[in-house]
Amino acid sequence: MERKKTKGRQKIPMQKIENKNALLTTFSKRRKGLFKKASEVVTECDVDIGIMMISPSGKPHSFFHPTADAIVSRFQNPDMQLSEGIRLDATTARNRVNQLKTRLEELDAIEDALFAQTIFYDQMAETQQKSSWESIEQLDADELIINEAWLRDTNFKICDRLSQLEIGASSSLGCEFLEYEV
Secondary structure, eight states: OOOOSSOOSOOOOOOOOOSHHHHHHHHHHHHHHHHHHHHHHHHHHOOOEEEEEEOTTSOEEEEEESOHHHHHHHHHOTTSOOOHHHHHHHHHHHHHHHHHHHHHHHHHHHHHHHHHHHHHHHHHHHHHHHHHHHHHHTOOHHHHHHHHHHHHHHHHHHHHHHHHHHHHSSSOOOOOOOOOOO
């Protein structure tokens, strides 16, 4: 039996992090993870939740759902019914969160579609570029002469258009006809 080449995922001992940068980074990551888990609990279990903390740098952070007033009122008196205003605020907050989640899902789907489309177009452009160069190498003398004539005509039209644009512009761009050796 072959042994593992790496140690894999290791358990990190729970102790205070002494390095200030590592401490701030770890706090930020864990705070995001905690808030994400809290949001998932709200979604899955339809509960009210509140989290307050002060970062190592002294900044306050909080997560309340549906509102801070609803959480504080429920915490102070769990048996008390919420006032009509707080219930309305809580309902409005829940609806807004649901709307934003739906919109986020829509935008994620659009982003995924655009990313897939971009990859597709990049692959198509690469394929077309390769095939056009490959097809030039396969041309015989007569076909090359025809393509040369087309290039000269296109170059003439481009230079003519540039000349027309120069008339309206203060600077002169100048245009030279391309010379091809046959």
